[in-house]
Structures are given as C-alpha cells and as structure tokens.
Amino acid sequence: MTDMTKEELHRGLADAVVNMDEATSARLSEEAVERRYDAFEAIDHGLAKGMETAGRLFEEEEYFVPELLMCADALNAGVDILKPHIKRGKQDIRCKIVIGVISGDTHDIGKNLVKLMLSSSGFEVVDLGRDVPPQSFVDRAVEEGAGIIMISSLMTTTMEGMWEVVRMLEERGLRDRIKVAVGGGPVSQGFADKIGADGYSPNANHAVRLAAELAATLA
C-alpha cells in the first residue's frame, strides 16, 4: 500500500478515469476500501470527478466517443469495487430518468453516452434500450416514478415518435410531472420547441446539465 492521503487517493482515482486506466482505477478503489476511506466519497470526489473532466474534454473535442467509453470503463471498474461499501442512505439519488432510442432506430451510441454520464452524476437511469415504442416510454416512466424521459434518435424518420411521447403525456395529464428531453443527430432545439419538449441536448455532457435543470423544476 502506498502512503496516500484521502485527497491524493481521490485525485488518483479521478486521473485514472481521465487516463482511461481501468487497472489503476481498480487498484486505487481497493486501496480506498482497505484504508476504510468513505466509499461514497471515493466515487463522488474521485471517480465521478474524473468522469466530469472526461465529459468536459469530450465537449471540448479533445476526447471523442472511444475515449469517453474507455473512461467510463475505468469509472465502472472502480465503482464495482466501491459500491458494496457505500453506507446505506448516503447515496443521494437526484432523480429517476427513463432513457431510450425511439422506435424504428437502433443507433444507440449517443444514448449510451448520455446514460453513462447521467449515471456517473448521481441520476438513477432506467435504460429501455433501442427501438422503443412511444407508449413504452410513458408506461415505464409512470411505473418507475421517473421525473424525466430522455429520448434519442439518429434518423429523421423516427423523430415523429418523440412527438408522440409528448402527446401521450399530455393526454394522460402527466405533462407537469414528467419532463421530456430529446437529442440525437438530426434533432435540434428548434425541433424540441416544435414538439413541446422541455429540453434539447446537443451532447452527452450537456445532457447532465439539462437533466439537473429539469430535475430542479420538478422539486
């Protein structure tokens, strides 16, 4: 065991994530457990901070999709070790989000990026996968008590389905309780406004800020 203060260890964990280094992330996470450092803090001040940096680098076009995915693997290598040691009640779930790719579309790289950025930022994410019918978004959001539905599409053909989700929420009188955010290649702020969605996000890092804003309006 090296002689690391808690702060140094947190910094090491953050760096391991930014450097896409799964082995170091796992090793330092084990060290945090052995030293009985608070596991939640190690995630929140270490791994998640690293993911935040990775997300920023992605937004600044220093990192691209392969890099961000590898950062996420490094994050998860640490989270898997630390999570069982989190003291109960400590984890502060911000808001439940139902996410998926709208029906007709099986392109889910973007959705997966958004999901991992949200998860690492403390949101509980229910992933419906790809090719998801509008009805399923609404049904699952109700079942799960989710506050936000996030819908992705890469094909203009399928964007209509996003509209359908908004309409269904309106018909069921759920529009005030469940926020809708949209994203994906052909989607724009203009389109989001047009269909009456509550938000649009151009990338995975921005999606976290958007989710936080939307969650705040629900509270």
Add this chain to the structure above:
Amino acid sequence: MNAAVVDVMKNGAHTLPAAHHDAGLMSGLADDVQRETGFENFGIPFCMTVEAESLGSSVDYGTIKCEPKIGKESFPSVRDVEFRPKRAIEKNKRARAIVDAISTLSQKYPDIPTIGAITGPLSTSASIVDPMTFLKELRRGKNDAHRVLDYVCNQLIDYAGLMIEGGADVISIADPTATGEILGPLMFGEYAVPYLNQLADAIHKLGIPVIIHICGNVKTVRKGLAMLHGDALSVDAMVSLGTLKSEISGLTTMGNLSTYMLEFGDEEKVRSGVRSLLGQNIDIMAPACGLSTSTPIRNIRAFTLAVKEGL
C-alpha cells in the same frame, strides 16, 4: 442514399419492405423514385444492412415507413469475428437481388446513371460487432480491429465488383460510423481514411468513380477528408461546402440540402435553400444525408426542379 419515400410508394406497385428482397420490385421502385422525384440517377439498394447481414448479423427489415435496421450484431468483440470466405456478400439473397436490379436498370436505361450504394467499412464492421465494444477496441484492440476492418473491406471490394459487373456506373460509399463526431481526428485518420481509400482504389481499378459520404460535422477531420480518394465528397447539412471547397483544392463537392428542411419545410424554403447552395458552386446537388421516408414528394420535386432551372 435512400430516396424511396412513402409518397412514391403510394400507388402500391413496388413497395418496401418487400422490395428489399426482390430484384423486380427493387428495380421497379428505383424506376418510380427516379421518375417521380426528378433525380437524375437510380440509387439502390434502399437499405444499409445487407453487407452486415451477409457477414452474420440479423436484420429487421422494417416497414414501408421505416428502413431496415440491424436486429443484433453477431459478435460481441472484434476478437470473436468469424471470417467468412471471400465473396460472402454474393451468397446473400438480397445482395443478389440488388445486383440483378442494377443489371435491369442499367440495361433498360443506359442513359441514366445507376448508382450502387455500399455501406462503408467502419459502419459495416460496427454492424457485425457490438458497436460500443467495437469503438473501444479501436483503441485497445488495435490489431484485431484492423484485421476485422481489412476483412470487411475486402468483402466490400468483392461486392462492389459485383455491382459493377452488373452495370453500376458509380459506387457511392456511405460510412456513418466514420464520422469525426464519433471518432475524432486521430481515429478518423487511422481507421476511416485507409479503409475507405482501399475500397475506393479497388473500385477505381475497375474504372468506376466513387462518391464518399461522411456524416455529421467534419470540422475536426478536415485533414482526413483531404486524403480521401473519392471522386466526390458528400457531407451533411451543417457543413459549408463552399468553405470546404476553398480549403481542399480540387475537391468535387456533393450535397447538401438539409433533409430536415426537405421533410418539414415547404417548397419555397426548399427553393431558397437551393439558391443558397447554387451560390456556393457545389458540383453535385443532392440531399445532405438519407431522406426521411416521410419527406413529401412535392418538396423533393421542388428541389430537383429548382436545381434544373438554376443550371
């Protein structure tokens, strides 16, 4: 680029998804599309999945409104890819129907160019290997990733050869995974450029010109674009082709009227979009990306007519 919009299929003679499987229906539909839209070429197939299907993945053929999509990629990792023998795509029934449809069209209409559309090496590879793992393996499993890309690229070369034997006048390669937005400049240089060029060079050897379509924003990959061996470069609507032309000398540009505008705009908006593109001296006027199947035919007609009047 699929131009088989629902409006064209309304008369019901040649419709999707059936036409994905049948040479007669496919050539009939391409004929309908050409006649009703005013495009000056035939373009088939109407899907981007036949290559991956031939190499192992399962495909959901979609509906009249929805293009075929990959149901499940067949391999979890580049390490698991089973290399099929050469000319594997030829063994796929749909691929044979595509080649037959190309023959029919090129014989029936020798004066109208028939474009054979091929899904590029990266996109096909990311359609046979789980795409999330695939993208990571571009970094951490480079040797295996290159082996898969080389294998896929060689299969595509054979397939392009088949299309050309059938009478294709041009091959158009669309490689949506090979976008700067996903890969960034380094990976684009390492994986997109060499395999697209390998494919384009092989097609050139058969005496046929090549269009390469790159999706998304290209601002991070301009250098890579300049290295592509295609005869024309087609890009998405957010890219200024005028600027690109000034940055890459000798570039033949193709594009790039917003497919969003074509779907949701009106005829006047389409005409003004065409005017602005004409002002940029674009060489080949075309929609910026695949058309949505819900695009109204009147907008497509307004587009082709405005281009012809402008010329």
